[in-house]
Amino acid sequence: MAFVRDIKERNSASTPPAPPSLSDPSTSGFPSVPHRSQRVSAFKRARTENAARQTTSSSSTAYQAPVIGVAASGLAPALVSAPISSASSSGPSRQPSDIQGMLREIQAENENKVAAMSESERQRELQDLQETFSPKIMEMLAQRAQRRAQQVQALQPPRSEGSRRTEPAVAMETESEPASAPTTSQPTADRRTAESPSRLQRKVHFAAAEALSPSEIQKQYFPGEDPDNAHLQWLQDADSGSPESSSLRFDLSGRPLTIEEAAALPSHLGLHHHGEEAGQAGYTIKEILMLCASSFGPQRTIMLSLLGKIASQLDTYKQQVRRELMHDKVRESCLEITTQILVTGEKNSALLRETIACLYAAIKAEQFENLDDTEAIHYPIVDFQIQSWVQKAPLEDLMARVKQLLSSKPSQSVLTETSIRQLLAVLLALCYHSFDAADAIAGISSTLIRSFVTSLEWPVPAEEMTNASIAVQTLRINLACAMTSRSGAKAQLQASCYDQFLRFLAIPPWRANEGATSKTIMFRITGLVMRIFESVARYGLNGSLLSTAPELWLFVGQWTGRLTASASIDELALASAYFDLLRVWVISATDPHSMEKEHDLVWTQVGGLEWAEEALHVLGADFVRDPFKSGSSSRKDLGIAKLEQSAVELLAAWTAGVTKNTLRGGAEAKDALKKGLPVDFAENTRKGLQAVASLDAASSGSQLRVWAGLADSRFMLCSRLDMNVFADESAVLSYVRSLAALKDVYSVRGLRYTLLQSFESAKAVKDISGWAELAQSAILGGHPGDETSLLNMVDTLLDLPWDAARISSVSHPHGLYILRPFLHYAILPDLDVLVGPVRPLSSMLRVTTTLRRGTVARNIRTGAVAGLPLSQDWLFAPFNALLKRRSSPVFKQLPPAWNATRLQVLRATFVLADLLLRPSQINERAMTGSQTLLNLMKVFVLEQVDPADDEETVQSELFRDPVIEQSMGRFLAPLLRSSEQQPSSKIENMADIAKSFLGTATTFYQFYYDFIELYESISLGHKIFGQLALPPLAHTYPLDYRKLIWCEQSSVLRTLRMSFDDVPREHGTLGTYFEPIEEDDDILRGYARALVEGAVKPRTHPFLYNLAAHHVVGAVWTTEGEMIEDKAALWRSVKESGDEELVEALYWRRTDLGERALESVLRGEEKVEEAVYRKRRMV
Template sequence: MAGLIGNIVERKPGSLKPHAPSLTSATSQNGFPVAKHRSQSAFAKARQQANASRPQQPPPVASSLPPSSSNGNDLSQTQPAQSDDWRTEMAQHNAATVEQMTDDQRQRAVSEIFDILGDGVGDLLKRAREARERKDTSVSHPIVAPLANLQPHAASPEGSRPQTPTKSALRSTFARSNAKNVSFTNVQPQVHVYESQPSSPRKVLGLLEPRTDVDGDVPVQVARRVVLADESADVALKDDPEAIRQRFFPNEPADNPALEWMKPSDAANSVDARVRFDLHGRPIPPDQVDVLPSHLGLHHHSQGSRAGYTLEDLFLLSRSTVPAQRASILGILAQITRRLLLGELDEHNLGATREQIRASALQSAAASVAESGSVGVRAVDLLYETLVSWDDDLMAIEGVWIHDGPMEESALAPLTLPTLLVHVRLHFSQAVLPEETLGQLLAILHRLSRDSLVTCEAIMATNGLLSATMRHFLPVSPGSSNAQAIAVLRQLAASSREHASALVDSAEMLLRYVAVFDPAQVDATTETLYLYATLARYGLTSSLAGLAAQHLSKLGQTIRTKLGSDAEPAYISLARAFIQALEVWVVCATDPHKTTPDHDLIWSQVVGLEWMKELLMFASVLGVAASAQLHADIWSALAAVLDGSRVNSPRAGEADKEEITVALLSGFQSGAERTVLRNAVEGLNDALQALATNSADTSLARLHSLSRHSRVLLAAVRLAGSAQQTGTTQQSLAEAIQNDGDIAGLLFSIPVHSLWTSSAIWEQPHRHVLLRPVSHLVFALLNLARARQVLSAANIIAATSAALAIVHSGVEEIAIAAIHNLLQGVSADLLEVLGYSNPSSITSLSTIKELEPFFVHELYKSKERSLSTYVTTPQSLPTSTTQIMSSRVSASRFRAADWPLWPLNSLLKSGSSSVFSNLPRDWDASETEITRGTLLLVQVIQRSIIQADLLTADVSTHRLRISRSEVVFGCMRVFMLEHGQEAGGQDQEVFRDTVVDALMRDLLRPFTLGNQSANAAVGDDLGLETVATRYLGPDTPFYQFYSDFVALYDAISFAHPLFGALLIPSLSMRYTSPDYRRLLFCDHAEMLAHIRVAAPNVLSGDAMEFMQPLEDNAEVLGGMLGGLVKATAHDFVRAVCLHHIASQIWPDISGNQENDEKVRARAVALLSAAVTQGDLATIREVATYGGCTTSGLLPLTTQAKTSRQAWLETFPDRRVAERLCGLLME
């Protein structure tokens, strides 16, 4: 402290002598001196006086004895005298001035004083006078001279020059002498110190000590007046705003807005339930919000009385113009986002949803990401948390877009993507930010590439972004590389064929990671091989395999030496990438005409490079403890080699099959391969069972497990199918795999599993991609079962239909192959097994094979982009446009069991369908033949499913059997083939063909009322309106189709019985709209006479669906009544009319209240019309109708007769009433 505070030097008394004010100076009318403006500041004057009074000699050492009373330095005597002289002179001057003033001047002066000092000026002057009196009567204590106890100070280099006080000391002194301190309330003690208080400074200088009870009020200096605080002031003033107003502002109204500052803040009284955060992003307990001290820095916001910051405060402060504050707030937001992701804030009221918080955080981060320094670092950190960490679970699911819907619905909507990408490029180019922050920016770029095709296109369109990324993270000079930069390139290549073609040159530059293997760059080598495999799936850069053949061979040897029992995960990943790249290159060489350019890699190179032996050496070094996925990669690559060998090698590759069988057979019989295969089958069954037990529990962990096990089994089944040998009696590799593969069980259990209809999968994005290997596995099992002949022909047909019900994106190619095999498998022997004895159906066998182009067209017609197949094939190389699935896909189009009726859709739209322009040249089939083959195919599939006993408890969910509405609508489309046709345009309508008519009758027969046993096996019916949407689309109502159907019946049917039977299902009361019934009973009432359908032939599972609920539309009831009294309604249609008319008349059937005037008026009108217009038989039917149930008509009971007679006693027309009573008594 001695070095900070200067020496205290007492001035001479002469220099302190006050001068009385001059009486001749100008004064104001009220007697106070006129204020003078000083030409120099107080600090300048003090510095001038200090220089003038600077001592020239060292001060003498004062005696330690007290000075005598006669000493001239005795301030206790001189100072009061000087003060009294000045006060006396001023009093005399003021009195003289007042005497010379006139009455008007005195009055104005008094008014001016009251205006300045208020109405309490008298009380103020009284307190001032009493204070002076107390001071005059008090005992004066002698003051010891300051120099008496002053110790001599050490000599400084500058001699006796006094030291200047520090700024902190000056500030402290100034604060104590001049600060205004108006206190209305007692200062509350600091009750709590929060744990996040800042550390104390090393030296506390110039700080005021807290007030204590001993301290008195400090006088407040106000212009033109002095207000002295009174110790006896009213305590009520301290907390009562109204008392303060009455005392200091008595003339102001209570509601004056200028006095609002005295009232408590509404924000302080209101209860804000939103959580508040401290400077570390931790939520502050609610009970501490109002009591935390202000020195913690938690009150710099709009609600200064409450500690902590709400999210709204933080987002506002994140746009601060002060960089340090902005950096701090961005850091707090990053910590809050991290806690939000960890679930630590789930129980707090954040005032917004998670997605709203994310959007605001993205905006705040994007606004500062362009800056350097701490602001840029914190902005990148916040952006990393809101993008990368937020979607960490989705980033683990490869092969699917995170969001490929409208950009305004994406999480990236708050970002201006082109601007952000430019900032990222600048940061990579300048490399000013820390390396860790640049790594976070690279991870953000990778996350953006995973979002959608739109973001990938934006990245590719940003000039210089990828080159800056490669220069910084993949330097050519020796140094560390960041493999995530190659992962960005791989994702961009997988997004589209166009992007992959643009990245070919960049990929070739990365060949150095393969040519010169660096153990420190294992991840970079792994990502490079994955990139080459991605490009090769489009048929690109396959020539690199030949150019780097020696380096690849050397790399393979190095990898095998690292694949021991304790292999590092990095080398396992490298081995998988190496083998997958070999597999895709083998596929490219299988058909060199499919690559770009042609013959980029040919099969002779594959043979010369001995890749098959390379793969077998990898298989030999793997044990049971090795990764099951690595085993699967080897099996899949060997299957690709055998498929290529079958096409390009002599004797269909039998020699290669023999070599692989010899190398692997023992392993699949009793070695590591068998253990891996069994574990995969058990794991798959366990996963399916767990999902079936609780179908709602479709967590990502379960689906990942299901996907992994399916992939292993898929590779084994593919290898078994490719290694199938001919002409040998020894046990083959396919037989060994089949014994442990549970082909038949999995082939039927997987397609009927509830996971294919689980809303938790299909209504949520991303999860469906994990089912791709499962769907592909079913088709591989189907191919193996057909090749091994482990199932009958009928079971193969049923299994194919079941597999098609779960066809997944990327499996279309193998699904088309399955359809081809299904159509080729329909033979006369199969029809005999299925119970066909009608020779007319056999004549359509050749036509069934002509249906394949229609199914191919329906499968691909709605695809804008062609997804690469899950297992790469030569056919997919030139046709694939992307390798990434949409985040949301619908279920298989084959799930609807009416998919065999698709050819009818093309026939109905023959004028606009493109399928007819893409038919094979040798294709030749008429419209009637296509219809025959379609109807026969439906029957073959349905009978095969029944024979295979696939009707489990889940049949209604998976809809393996076709429903009544699907069959009805399919047959309606057969008749609608004549809609819009010119008269005489062809020899005969399609529906009049005897084979077509017989096939439709056979197809509809199980769905009639007379076939209750067959109906019991039918699942839930969706209704015609729902089924028709598949063909008509969502914008065309079924009523429009039905009205055209009715008009066509009226025009060309000539009372065709099957045509008329198809009109009746739409009359069901399940369709709440009366339009269908009005169309038939009112608009086309003349047609009723031609519709003759007996009850057993009605296409329904329950006749009551036509009877209940009762029709209440007056127009439809009038049409039904007309059908009765005019005798135009027959058979089942007449029964429907009779039921609704009689039920509206008799309360005992309808249950309507007899005292309801509206109901009674309708009943009276209907009964009167029936009696006056109908014949006796019709009247008797209406009078004696007793109702119906599912079992049939009910007899009229005695109680019902009595009730009706009582009701007729009040009938207006007595003659009619008596006549009806007579009929009731018969």
């Protein structure tokens, strides 16, 4: 800004300009129009005027070129611009032929000027240039000067060493002494310049003021501004980034940089940028996300690539880095950014490639590429971040863009092969995560099949291996869609996707004359096709496939009979899928004369086929060796075991089919089948069961699951063929107990269900308590997909020949069976989401909505038990329905003949729970203390009068019923004794458990408030009623519950006459009531008020009296016996208002004896009355 002072106003011309002269007027009054040939061009007129000004202006001076200084670092002098005009005061204007001479004169003048400068002047000039021009321009000027110097040296003739004149060298090194000024005469302009150097300097250097530091600039030009003002950030040093910056930074490979690395790395690595901390190398997550939205394509691509690298390495970072990335929600940001890019229709190929790679990493799609699709059906895949993203993502627009990107063959696609594979892996992962995503992907399946499957050359030549592997991924997506959603399978069926797969069976792999590698992938493709057919058939769909091409299934059956020990894993998988498909078709085929026809197939279509013979042939093959004897867990041995299981399952389904659909229960067919089995089949089944029970914990989950499945299938076939495996009932129950002791109970649960349901009827069970105990354990271990087995076991439980006296106490002719609708609803609350059973059933095919257990959406909107797996207090599900009688769906589904009252439902629930849960073992095995207390509280809350209730229910006080009161006493008794519980990081109380049935509309505090209101109005000092009011006074609950009793509803204290032995231990100890010491002033005043006013007395209210006294003393005095200053007013009010005995008792409590007396009581060593008063008398 200082250069403004150098501007000076010049004197105006001495002679004012003459006024313009008018041309001679024309005779017509209008100016005459000259011909265009007589006009003078603007260019010629300007040149004439310029020449006239130069000849008439004797005082004019030539414009001098800027002088470029040379620094000591070696920058050569450079000519920046040529002079516009250089004329003497008396000579004519310079002609074009003299331009070269003028340039040489200016060059010489510049060199002389630089040579005359001191070192400090050169440094200052160089600094001015560096501030004026960018480094690239400075480098360009230096290179041009060097080229010109080389050209000059090449044009000059060689001279002898002695004839050379000392002159400045035009080169990068200028450390030599400056040359002397030339002795030849100079032009007039040069002499004027030499005589007036200061004037020349003013013309060349536009900013003549000395350089100021940022602080000096601010002091001089912005004296009143705040240094942290955002408008003055340009004054701050770019390298002033704080080395103590805590922001996590990454290099371009996704590696986290330490603080020292970020401060020390050089700038040429490309890690410095215009961010919040420009002096620090690397990129923070915030900066990466911001640059991912850059309008500059290459920058956006690089940042998206970096984001994908970070997402792919999330699991490899240290815990602190992962925690910070989780806080920054990196995965969520990746999903949102990539979704936005895809939906907006980005066409840049590089950006698309990085977008797909980033989405692939964020969704963790790599783990699904090598996933065994048949194994994935068993285990849930729950990723809440992915599920949350799917719910918010515009699936319709996203799938439309994916369809567009994948609408061409790999060779014609805009995507690379890697991007195609990654995008297909993303689709596969989405199928496993969400119903909605699977349905959306099923909508574009026809495009995927057309692009990557039907376009595949078949048989596959060696050069098509890449396309064949992409076809495998596409078929896996189709299989995942079919297994995940019934609607997805129907969408693919309506798009005729499955008909196009028959071409792979028309020319089967075993007929192709290709190489081993090609045949392997051909068997893989055919096996996937067969598994797709089987999955669709489990919904009762596409049954016409059997009659469409019957010869194809005949060829496959003949091929299975030719399998040998050299069969590959893919061949075994194809044969296993084939037998599984036949099993479903057999199950869905019914008697054509039956009124229960629900499927496309009838028994006459399958009854005459030789499917049973094909399965028997495989079982008799030499390579199908007993896996229980070899004990091998290799992939091929497990594949052989799966093939045997599929064949045995087909025979079991065939046996059930002939029993139902042929004369005399299929006795003849079953005898033939029994003869076709190996002689020692039953014995081998028993040994296999023993091998499963003795499988150690070190074995893999796959091995245990395969072995248990095979043993289950063998036992099922033996049961249907009346082949005894166990000697008697006790042996069966003993074996089921051994399965329950296994570490991986999940893998053997199907075998447990089969064994427990192997009895002909409930009346055939002799050891009722033993069977019921195992059934209760199996039901609690149920998972989605086990509903049908569990519903059957519930029916058996209700039909068992229980003690007649206990059943008669229900006072209903149907006894415990009135609970059947409530217990069934607890197991299966939502018919819209029904997982297909592991063993298909004819009655379940049409209602099955999914085959995968991990994608089941819990139906929590009803506020009832949310399906499998069940909680330990599932038998009290009728209480939940009664509490919400007007809105519970179970009452809307009751059969018309159901006529039980509320009292009868409560009685039946307590009787069944008493029989199964064994109240004496509540803390150890069945229900937790919180679950028990909460369900007992529900009995009293049911007393709230509902206008819709019948007269009998409104008038009765259910908790006074002798049967109910005795049952509540038995369930409460174990909680009145202290017990040791395992330490837990989080103590779950009734407020946490109540959320499952109260929902979000009602809080547990409101539930407890209603409970206390009812206690005041109808309890009349009922002991169990009062006992259940105490647990929320513990410090595991918020202080609102204690404030309600001690401050707002303190009138209830007089009726809560409980000793220490009457207090429920929700978590096994009384310590939660006494520790930590209360700190809330309102509650402390409530304690003091109850003590002073006698609402709680030591003889009538020993527990509440000691509780209040303990907290008052603990709040007033420290452990060293010093009074806390803030609580002095509280103690003063107690001392002034309380009687002498109370004050003495409180004084005594702060002694060591008082503390030890309370500790002994809490440990249950002495009765409280004896301990407190005897030790007080000792003092």
